[in-house]
Amino acid sequence: MRTVDIRVPATSANLGPGFDALGLALSLHDDVRATLTGERGVRVTVEGEGAGEVDSGEGHLVVRAMRKTFDRMGVPQPEGIHLHCRNRIPHARGLGSSSAAVCAGILAARALARSERAESEFSDDDVYALATEMEGHPDNVAPCLAGGLTISWSDHDGLPHMLKLAPDQRIRPVAVVPSTRLSTEAARGLLPKDVPHKDASFNAGRAALLIAALTRKPERELLLAATEDRLHQHYRAPAMRASADLVERLRAVGVPAVVSGAGPTVLAFSTSDTQDLIAPEVGNDWHIQLMDVDPVGANVQFPETR
Numbered sequence: 001m002r003t004v005d006i007r008v009p010a011t012s013a014n015l016g017p018g019f020d021a022l023g024l025a026l027s028l029h030d031d032v033r034a035t036l037t038g039e040r041g042v043r044v045t046v047e048g049e050g051a052g053e054v055d056s057g058e059g060h061l062v063v064r065a066m067r068k069t070f071d072r073m074g075v076p077q078p079e080g081i082h083l084h085c086r087n088r089i090p091h092a093r094g095l096g097s098s099s100a101a102v103c104a105g106i107l108a109a110r111a112l113a114r115s116e117r118a119e120s121e122f123s124d125d126d127v128y129a130l131a132t133e134m135e136g137h138p139d140n141v142a143p144c145l146a147g148g149l150t151i152s153w154s155d156h157d158g159l160p161h162m163l164k165l166a167p168d169q170r171i172r173p174v175a176v177v178p179s180t181r182l183s184t185e186a187a188r189g190l191l192p193k194d195v196p197h198k199d200a201s202f203n204a205g206r207a208a209l210l211i212a213a214l215t216r217k218p219e220r221e222l223l224l225a226a227t228e229d230r231l232h233q234h235y236r237a238p239a240m241r242a243s244a245d246l247v248e249r250l251r252a253v254g255v256p257a258v259v260s261g262a263g264p265t266v267l268a269f270s271t272s273d274t275q276d277l278i279a280p281e282v283g284n285d286w287h288i289q290l291m292d293v294d295p296v297g298a299n300v301q302f303p304e305t306r
Ligand SMILES: Nc1ncnc2c1ncn2[C@@H]1O[C@H](COP(=O)(O)OP(=O)(O)OP(=O)(O)O)[C@@H](O)[C@H]1O
Pocket: 011, 013, 030, 050, 054, 060, 061, 062, 085, 087, 090, 091, 092, 093, 094, 095, 096, 097, 098, 099, 101, 140, 182, 183, 184, 185, 260, 261, 262, 263
């Protein structure tokens, strides 16, 4: 039996204007213990988010990512897999749960394969590319793997790249999480095929400003301007009216707030002068979570070497 422990962070993608490009790793984690057993078959046990809901066999997202990785590495599929998942990232809320599951599966498979065949090559770039292929876009994957604030892009061959930055420590991300869900697939279905040129240029300027504000000048007025978006949030608002209304209320009192990922969670960038302004705008059916930025991202450990 070989076992590995993987810890993966929640992530918030887009951050307003950086659609499919910007992402932030958050201090909320899923833990996965993956064991290759001698028995035939797959067994998945889940505590916390998704317990009783997600597939407990071959269809489980972590297992699917492990299987794909063994194939890509040219490693024979193991006889038996046992996963124990302690999940804290809520599903289908815009906090990167699927990206975390995919990254956990790929990293677990790579670590377990390497522990047997030290020569097995599968680089960090390969991990990033496979996770992006499975996820469909790199903006949750990059911060999940690397931590911090990430800018991701794909080259002309479709290969993803990333640049990691450290946000200014005065900024605290606050996630305001509703009980309702919205799948990324459904939210992407609401986007138009084309957007006006003036909206694209509006977002390009705001995204550039956001990087500067988050890393060098975390001032409320700058952050408010820098988090404006015209490419995705208003198209998706009909599917998450309460989130769109909350973003508007928070911004009206001076809190830089955006829809997190594909929603419906709302992400606010709080600083010492805005932290107290959030709770009064939020109703009882939301959960407010004050977080930190996770500076390191996914972590892999063999239990015996802890
Ligand atoms: N830890 C997990 N284990 C198994 N399946 C998971 C796990 N996390 C997510 N999933 C699957 O992914 C789905 C949610 O993925 P989806 O991309 O719609 O939302 P998200 O990743 O939470 O949000 P976003 O991509 O907007 O940040 C869940 O409904 C579930 O099927």
